[in-house]
Amino acid sequence: MKIIVAGAGEVGTHLAKMLSQEYHDIVVIDANEDRLNHVAEIADVVTILGKPTSIETLVQAGADQADLFVAVSPAAEQDVNLVSALLAKKMGAKRVTARINTEEYQTNENKLLFIEMGIDSLFYPEKIAANEIVNLLRESATSEFMDYSHGKLQLVVFRLEDGAPLIGKAPMDFISDKQLLYRSVAIARDGETIIPRPDTRFKLGDMVYLIAKKAGVAEAVSYSGKPSLSVRSLMILGGGRIGELVARKLERTVDQIKIIEQRPERCEALSETLSRTLVINGDGRNSDILIEENVRDCDAFVAVTSSSETNILSCMVAKRMGVSKVIAEVENFEYIKLAEGMGINAVINKKLITAGRIFRYTLSNKVRSIKVLNGTDAEVLEFIVNPNSLITTGKLRDLNFPQDAIIGGVIRGNESFIAVGDSVIRPYDQVVVFAHPSAVGKVDKFFM
DSSP states (O other), X not given: OEEEEEOOSHHHHHHHHHHHTTTOEEEEEESOHHXXXXXXXXXXXXEEESOTTOHHHHHHHTGGGOSEEEEOOOGGGHHHHHHHHHXXXXXTOSOEEEEOOOGGGGSHHHHHHHHXXXXXXXXXXXXXXXXXXXXXXXXXXXXXXXXXXXXTEEEEEEEOOTTOTTTTOOGGGGTTTTTTTEEEEEEEETTEEEOOOTTOOOOTTOEEEXXXXXXXXXXXXXTTTOOOOOOXXXXXXXXXXXXXXXXXXHTTTOSEEEEEESOHHHHHXXXXXXXXXXXXEOOTXXXXXXXXXXXXXXXXXXEOSSOHHHHHHHHHHHHHTTOSEEEEEOOOHHHHHHHHHTTOSEEEOHHHHHHHHHHGGGSOTTEEEEEEOTTSSOEEEEEEOOTTOGGGSSBGGGTTOOTTEEEEEEEEXXXXXXXXXXXXXXXXXXXXXXXXXXXXXXXXXXXX
C-alpha cells in the first residue's frame, strides 16, 4: 500500500516506523526538518518537507495515488489535520483519517458531517487512552483489558506474582474442566512473547494474556493471585485532557476523585467542567503533596502528566504508600518494561493505542479492530469472517494456521465460545486472534 503520514510528531513517527516494517510504501510530511530527520533515521520512509495543508506538498507526496492518508500532526494542530485530510481525499486518496483533540467532533451527528465531507474516520488518542484507563479501573486485577461485542468475549492481562496458583503449571492444568470459559493465548516473559503450547509452564513474573467469556473472567483472573478491588476513591495526577476525561467518566460511579494539576489556569478550567471532582493546584513531582492529600487512603492512583518520568516515580511513591492499583501514562517506549518491572499495575501509551487503530486499515476490510499490546510485540485482531475465506474450510487443527498466532475466541450471533482444535469457523463469525507481527499478514490471508 502507498501510505502518507502527515505529521512527524510522536504518534506519526511511531506509526511510520510500525507501517514501514510491513513493507508498505510510506511517505511522511512535516514542516519541521528536525522531526523529519528523526523519522528518517528510524524508519524506511520517504520524507517531504512542507506543510500538510499545501496542495503543492500533497501533490509531491502523491496524495492522488495514496491508499491511506493519515493526518496525525500534534493535538494542537487539529485544524491542520482536518484540512489536509479533506484535501487529500478530494485529490484522490482512497481512505483518509485525521487526529482530533475534541469530543465535539465524535458525536454521531458530527461524525456524519465529516463522512459526508470525505473524511472516513476521526481518532482522538487522549479519549482512547482515557477509555483504557477507565476499563482498567473497573477490572482492577488486570493490567490490560478489552471487550468484544459488549463483553461476549474479553481480553484480560495480569502479571503472576509470588503465590499465584498458575506458577509451575501448564495451560491445560487450569482449564481442564473450564476450557469453554477461558484460554491463555500468550505469555510475555523476559522481553519474549510466547504462544502457549502443551509443554509450556507458567513462571513467576510472567505477563499472562487470556481470552475469556464474560462468565469466566472472575475465575480466570483469580489465578493471578490478586484480589479484585472496587475503586471508591481515586487520585489523578495531571489535569490534561486524559485526566479530565477519566474524571468525567467516573464521577458518577466513584465516591471521591481528586485531580492534582500544576497550572493554575488549567485548575480553574477543570473546576468549571467537573462537578464532583476536587481539583488541587500543586506540583506532583513533590511527594509531599501526595502525602498531604492522603494518597494512602485511595484505592487507585493514575498519573497522566506530560512527563513519563514523573508518572512512573509518582506511581512508585503511591504504591509504596499502600495504593492497590497504580496506572501510569508512559510515552517513552524505553520506560514501558522498566515501569512494569517496578510493580506499576498498568501502563498506558497513546502511540501504541493510536497505531493499533490505524494499522487495521492496512489489512483486509474484514478486520474490525486491532490492539497493539504493552509488554509484548504481539497484537490482538478481531476479524469478521468472509463467506469464501480459508478459515471456514475445516477444523482449526487441520488448517495449518500460523504457529506464531492463535485463535482465542469466536462470537457467533448472541453466543460466544473459546476456540479449540475441533472448532469450525463459520461465515460472519467474529474471531479474536492473538498474533506476532510476523504472522499478521499470514493470518489476514485466512480471512480475506
